[in-house]
Structures are given as structure tokens and as C-alpha cells.
Amino acid sequence: MKKIVLMMLVFVLAVPWTTAFAAEQPVNLISGKKAVVTNLQGAADNSKYFTDGDLKTDYLMIHDAAYTYIFEKPVDVSNIVAYNGYAAVALITFRYSDVENKTASVSVKTSSSGPDNPANLKKVISLTFSTGNNMNLREFQVFGVQSEFINPEADKFAVSGVKFTAADLTSGSITWNDVQSKYFKNYNVYKDNVLLGSPTNNRYSVSGLDYGKTYKFKVTAVDTWAKEFSPTEFSYTTPLPDTTPPTVPKLSGSAGNKTVNLEWTPSPDDDLAGYRVYQDGQEVQKGQGHKTSIDGLTNGKTYRFSVTAFDTSGNESAGSNEIELTPKSVITDTEQEAGPDYLLVKWTKTEGAIGYRIYLNGRLIGSVGPAVYEYKITRAMGYIPGAISNKAEARAILADGTEGGSNNPTAPVIELGAGYGVGDAFKAGIEFVKLLNGWVLVALAIVLANMIIAFIYLLNKKYKAQGG
Incomplete structure (x- = not known):
């Protein structure tokens, strides 16, 4: 009985020591890992075969390509072994970086027998293999253990200044003060205890939220040892959608030559986004101002116009009062005074005119600037004193190059119609x-x-x- 108890005591005491010893034994740290490969120059990525444990099959390692293995937690490297398809020893370059962002490169021997390359590299977070020439490679092996690492700047990893800024009713962005530490790795952002993402900067966008619902968010910082520090938490409640349309505008307007001018009362709503202008029931303009012009219309044709207001939530007001406008030619009021040697033509100022053309019996006589309002048609220009056909006209020249009409009630007119006796x-x-x-x-x-x-x-x- 004493012998059995003694054996059990030895077993109980031995197990922790055996476990602790086993935990410290170097292992292949990249076994089964796939590398992050750059500069393949169009060749195939064979990196998954370089760590699959097959020591007999060759795969092409591309010259000047970089095969990088990244560790979630820092490791201590004690030995590097590389197998190739040649009996002779060849060298490849091995570069590594540690938790303090220090980097260094060493040459590693490789052959078909897999020679040892003893190393004493501490707190490594990534390592890269490369070669100056194409090589038939079989396997990479990196032996070591996880580093014992205590973050000396742990007090800097408390996330502060967290806030939510809404972009619209169902989305926004979370921001916070950046962690300033050389041991910083990333942040973790959670919504209702579900990890949303792990950004490396101090901003994260959130979308797809529901109306009127409260969410619990938290942000944590993670160091290069993959330790996640205490979270900073906050709640955010999304607003209910706005269903109230803006105030209905009141519309007025006037017609011109091939154009109409519209103006309406501004809507006083705080969330006003703009207005829509409708012509004969079809939207023709959209903007934020409360007046506009619509050009390219047909003179003599009547058009119907109305305006609505819309807000930032997409609500649109009822239509304004509908008005009818008929574009028309610009008419210049003209009069004439006959004299023995000339016909004096006078006219009133026409809005929008950039000049005037003078006609006698439909024939162009001359043109003047926009500030001239009378003109003498002489005998040399074709004026015949006493002739019944002396009808003068002043027509406005408009900015688009078109010409208005004229109204001259003082021109002599005698009509001879049917039934003349x-x-x-x-x-x-x-x-x-x-x-x-x-x-x-x-x-x-x-x-x-x-x-x-x-x-x-x-x-x-x-x-x-x-x-x-």
C-alpha cells in the first residue's frame, strides 16, 4: 500500500514539471502556415508547399520574391532549417522584425539535408525569406517558442474620447483618441458584444442599423502580444424616421421671350434640402434656391408650372399653386413723325435688349446700341415724304441673338377690303x-x-x- 501511495505522489509531482518542460520545447512555428508573398512576377504562389512537411518534393522559389510569415504573438526563434533540391549548400536571405519594429537580415544555409542555422532572435513578430536566384525549395522550418512578454506601456492602452457621429438615420462612424505606443497592434470594435472589425486607425464606420433601436458599442486596444485591454463602452439610440413633409411653397412667375421666370416663398423647415420644379406635371429642375428661369420654350404656347419642397429625410411637400404662363416675343413700342426730309422714329426702352434694329416697310435700315431710343430715316435711306407706305419699326435685339417685335400705332394704314365701292x-x-x-x-x-x-x-x- 505504501508503495502505491509513493508512486502516486511521484506521479503528481512529476506531471507539472513534465508539462512545464514540454511547454518550453522549441516547435516549428510556421508549420502549415501560408506566407504573404510579394513580387511573384506572374509566377505561381507555392508558399503553402514550403511548410507542408513534405521534404522530398521540389517547388520553385521565385528570385526576388518575398515570402513573409506573420505571428499573432511574438516568438523567440532558436533555429532555422531550409531544405532544397540540391546536395550542395546554397544561401537564402532571412529577414525578421520584432515588437519594437527593429529589423535585421541574416544568411541561411540550405541544402537537401536541411542544415541547422542556430539563432537567438527574441520577440519576433514577422520573418521573410527571399533569394537572388530561382531555387527548387522543399521546406522552411523555424523552431522556437512563444516569447515571454510584458507590455511596459500598458497604461497607454486605455481607449478614450469615444463618440458616435451619425451620417444618417441608420449609419455613422465611431471615433476615439489614438493609442500612442510602439507596442500597439490594432483596435477591436464590438456591437452588442459581437466583433465588427479590427481597424488599425482610430475610426470605424457602422451601417445597417435599425430605426429607434439602442445599441451597445465598445472599443478595445490590442498590443503586439495580442493582449486585448479593458474596453471603453457606450450606447447609441438611432432616431425614428421623419415622416413630416416640408411647408408647401407659394409660386408666382412671369413670361418672357421663349422663357419664364419663377419665384416662390421659401419653406421655413430646419431640415429643408431643396425644391423640385414641375412643368406640365414633369420634374424639370431640382435645387436649393427659391427662384429660377426655364429657357428654350416656345412663344405662344401655354405651360403649367408648380413647385414642391423636400427635406433631408426624403419627404416631399404637396405641390404649390399651379400657374400658367405663355412665353411671347418682346415687343418694342414705336412711334414715328414724318418730316420733309426724314422720318423720325422713337421707341421706349425694352428690358433685356442689347441693341435695336430699325426697319422701314420691313427693310433693315440700321442698328443702334441699347441706350439709343430714336433714329432719323432720311431720303437717302429710302424715305419718300408723303408715301402711304412709310411704316417704321424699332425691334429689340436680345442676348440670344433673336429679335423681338414692334408695335407702331402711328404708322399710316389704309385698308381696301372686299366690297370696295x-x-x-x-x-x-x-x-x-x-x-x-x-x-x-x-x-x-x-x-x-x-x-x-x-x-x-x-x-x-x-x-x-x-x-x-
Whole structure:
């Protein structure tokens, strides 16, 4: 019985020592790991075969490519072994970096027998193999143990200044003060205790949240030993959506030459985003101002216009009052005064005119600038004193190169329509005498000729009516 108890005591005492000893035994730290490879130059990535334990099959290691293995926690490296497909010893470059971002490179011997390359590298977080020439490689082995590491700057890893800034109702960004330590690795961001991501900067975007729901967030800092420090927590409640549309605008407007000018009362809502302009029921403009012009319309055609307001939540107001506007040509009011040697043409200022063109009986005589409002048409220009056809016009020249119309009620007009008879001939003759003044004798001759022609015409008509 004593022998059994003694054996049990020896076993109990031996197990911790055996376990502790085993934990300190070097192991292959990159067994089964796939490297991060750069500069492959279009070749295949064979890095997964370099750590698969197969010491007999060759795979091509590309010259100048970098095969990097990264450790989650720092390790102490004691030996490096590399197997290739050659009996002779060849060298490859081995570069490593530690927790303090120090880097160094050494040459590693490699052959088909896998020679040892003893090392004493502490707190390594990454290592890289490379070669200056293509090589048939079989296996990389890096032996060592996890480092004993105590963060000397642990007091810097408390995350502070955490806040949530909303981008809209269901998304935003979390920001915090950056951890300043050479042992810093990354942050962890959680939502309701579920890891969202592990950024290396002090900002993280969150989206897809639900309306009116409270979320619990926390942010932690992680050091190069992969130790996660105490979290900083906060809650955020998303707002309920806004369903109230903005105030309805009131619309007014005026028509011009191929254009309309619209203006409406601004909506006083704090979350106003802008306005939409509708023409004949179709949206034609969208913006933030409360007045606008719509060009390229057809003169003489009537258009219907209305305006709505919309807010930052996408709510749109009811339509404003609808107005009808008809674009029209610009008309310049003109008058004329006949003289013995010239015809004096006067006109009123026309808004929007960049100049004026002067016409006599539809023929262009000349043009003037926008600040000139009268013009003399002389005999040399075609003016005939006393002629019944002396009709002058001033037409505005517009900025788009088009031309407006003219209204001249003072131009002489005598219309000879259907049913013209003897009485009309006498009246025309009298008006003709008034207009021609000094040419009275000629005018009388014309009047008498008209009377005689009309008299003969009527007698002939009567004779035919009587069957003569």
C-alpha cells in the first residue's frame, strides 16, 4: 500500500514539471502556415508547399520574391532549417522584425539535408525569406517558442474620447483618441458584444442599423502580444424616421421671350434640402434656391408650372399653386413723325435688349446700341415724304441673338377690303390728299381717276344686270 501511495505522489509531482518542460520545447512555428508573398512576377504562389512537411518534393522559389510569415504573438526563434533540391549548400536571405519594429537580415544555409542555422532572435513578430536566384525549395522550418512578454506601456492602452457621429438615420462612424505606443497592434470594435472589425486607425464606420433601436458599442486596444485591454463602452439610440413633409411653397412667375421666370416663398423647415420644379406635371429642375428661369420654350404656347419642397429625410411637400404662363416675343413700342426730309422714329426702352434694329416697310435700315431710343430715316435711306407706305419699326435685339417685335400705332394704314365701292374711293381720295399735302394736283388726278373707274364699273354692272 505504501508503495502505491509513493508512486502516486511521484506521479503528481512529476506531471507539472513534465508539462512545464514540454511547454518550453522549441516547435516549428510556421508549420502549415501560408506566407504573404510579394513580387511573384506572374509566377505561381507555392508558399503553402514550403511548410507542408513534405521534404522530398521540389517547388520553385521565385528570385526576388518575398515570402513573409506573420505571428499573432511574438516568438523567440532558436533555429532555422531550409531544405532544397540540391546536395550542395546554397544561401537564402532571412529577414525578421520584432515588437519594437527593429529589423535585421541574416544568411541561411540550405541544402537537401536541411542544415541547422542556430539563432537567438527574441520577440519576433514577422520573418521573410527571399533569394537572388530561382531555387527548387522543399521546406522552411523555424523552431522556437512563444516569447515571454510584458507590455511596459500598458497604461497607454486605455481607449478614450469615444463618440458616435451619425451620417444618417441608420449609419455613422465611431471615433476615439489614438493609442500612442510602439507596442500597439490594432483596435477591436464590438456591437452588442459581437466583433465588427479590427481597424488599425482610430475610426470605424457602422451601417445597417435599425430605426429607434439602442445599441451597445465598445472599443478595445490590442498590443503586439495580442493582449486585448479593458474596453471603453457606450450606447447609441438611432432616431425614428421623419415622416413630416416640408411647408408647401407659394409660386408666382412671369413670361418672357421663349422663357419664364419663377419665384416662390421659401419653406421655413430646419431640415429643408431643396425644391423640385414641375412643368406640365414633369420634374424639370431640382435645387436649393427659391427662384429660377426655364429657357428654350416656345412663344405662344401655354405651360403649367408648380413647385414642391423636400427635406433631408426624403419627404416631399404637396405641390404649390399651379400657374400658367405663355412665353411671347418682346415687343418694342414705336412711334414715328414724318418730316420733309426724314422720318423720325422713337421707341421706349425694352428690358433685356442689347441693341435695336430699325426697319422701314420691313427693310433693315440700321442698328443702334441699347441706350439709343430714336433714329432719323432720311431720303437717302429710302424715305419718300408723303408715301402711304412709310411704316417704321424699332425691334429689340436680345442676348440670344433673336429679335423681338414692334408695335407702331402711328404708322399710316389704309385698308381696301372686299366690297370696295364708289364711296370708299371718295374716302380714299380724301385721305390721300391729306397725306400728300404739296402734291395736291397729283392727288386730285388720282382721286378723279378712281372715281371715273368706279363709275364706269358700276354702270357696266348695272347694264349687265338689266340684260343689256
